[in-house]
Amino acid sequence: MFGVMFWALLKHRKSTGAVAAQFHESTKVEILWTTIPFLILIGMAIPATKTLIAMEDTSKADLTIKVTGSQWKWHYEYMGHDVEFYSLLSTPRDEINDLQDKNDNYLLEVDNHLVIPTDRKVRFLMTSNDVIHSWWVPDFAVKKDANPGFINEAWTKVNEEGIYRGQCAELCGKDHGFMPVVVEAVSPENFEVWLDDAKAAKAKAAAESQAVAxxxxxxxxxxxxxxxxxxxxxxxxxxxxxxxxxxxxxxxxxxxxxxxxxxxxxxxxxxxxxxxxxxxxxxxxxxxxxxxxxxxxxxxxxxxxxxxxxxxxxxxxxxxxxxxx
The missing domain is CATH 1.10.760.10 (Cytochrome c-like domain)
Structure with a gap:
């Protein structure tokens, strides 16, 4: 931009006393410089609008997970699958209190990962039990507020297996920084195995609870x-x-x-x-x-x-x- 500007200044400079050229407006030129940018904007707006609509379209999801924030933990409920659990920070207190060396995932590890399948559309329903939280996973381009009494929606489709980390991105109290998000993406086959194991673990826990009673x-x-x-x-x-x-x-x-x-x-x-x-x-x-x-x-x-x-x-x-x- 500046290169063209300086070239024009030097190329078309005139000496002192030069008589300015006299010309009238050109309707054709005005139509061109109005129409061409308009068409360019339309060409950009159509795919951009389609993308924005797709980003907000949570319909036809293969899996729906309700995400509930509370001070200072996340609760995940797999809708229609009878599986739910809390996810809490698992960083040892000795690390937090500087009594031992901090590891690479300091304040970024939890006891229970949110497990989702790859190559499947996963819908998230965000809400809160107390104050405003915000569920944020940068790799998913998902950041949605979890508001008490309201439901916000988002979705993702993960192509590669692996661990994806995020945080609560809304100041929510004294332990706001101790509220990480850890998502584990696995193959659809392994996800079904995990889901069956989670259901079995829940049944076992219920039986053990009865025995403990x-x-x-x-x-x-x-x-x-x-x-x-x-x-x-x-x-x-x-x-x-x-x-x-x-x-x-x-x-x-x-x-x-x-x-x-x-x-x-x-x-x-x-x-x-x-x-x-x-x-x-x-x-x-x-x-x-x-x-x-x-x-x-x-x-x-x-x-x-x-x-x-x-x-x-x-x-x-x-x-x-x-x-x-």
Whole structure:
């Protein structure tokens, strides 16, 4: 552009006192320089419009996955396949706290990958349980907000098998940076195998949960399970010390709920508390984990209630809530 401009300036420069040429407008030239750019724009607009429409067209999908964001994890539900799970950051706390060297995938690895088939159109339904999140995978050219009470749609079709990484791209609270997305694309055949394995694992977990409900666990075992569960799911808000963050997340130490009647304590873990960051953990944790974490909370940081909560008590409360629906 600048080269042509400077060439024209030099080529057509005139000496001082030169008489300017006199000419009248040319209708043909005006028609040409109007028509040609117009046709070029039309030629560009047609394929661009088709592409934009195709980008937003989520119909005729081979697989639909509901993606639900919450502080600070993702929940994936394979619609019509009875498979769902949570995906949480799996980076060790020692790495986060600079107690050990960080690996190449620091803050980019999760416990459960979202698995999708290659060469298939996969539709995503985005929503949120609490605040606004944003599901972003750059390699898919997909970035959609997950808004509470709304559904946004997107789709992708992956050609190559592999691991694709992304992030939550909407500031959503103190652990926003600890909310990665990991998608694993596999062949359609391997996807069907994975889907069958996931269904079998769910059935096995249900059977194991029933078996656990019939067990009587020791306080030591429940405290061990409870500490692990607390550190993985609760410590980010309520802090490892149980002191919480004043004005933001309540303390567990000396809490009326923690040292008070058992039923409200169980209910708040199972159902959460709408309008706050306290999530419902009924589908996130096993009855053994819930029994363990309640036992741990009620017997730590000076909360010496001496109570031991068994998985059967949690199962009874879950059954009662189901009957009340």
């Amino acid at each position: 019939e067990q009587i666990l020791s306080k030591e075992e429940l405290m061990e399970v409870g500490e692990q569960t607390y550190m993985a799911y609760c410590a980010a808000c309520h802090q490892p010390t149980g002191l919480g963050l004043p004005g933001v997340f309540p303390a567990m130490k000396g809490s009326e709920i923690v040292i008070g009647d058992l039923k409200p304590h169980i209910d708040i873990l199972l159902l959460g508390r709408p309008g706050t960051a306290m999530q419902a953990f009924a589908k996130q944790l096993t009855i053994k984990q819930i029994a363990g974490v309640i036992t741990y909370k009620r017997n730590s940081w000076g909360n010496d209630t001496g109570e031991v909560i068994q998985p059967s008590q949690i199962q009874q409360e879950i059954d009662a809530l189901e009957e009340a629906k």
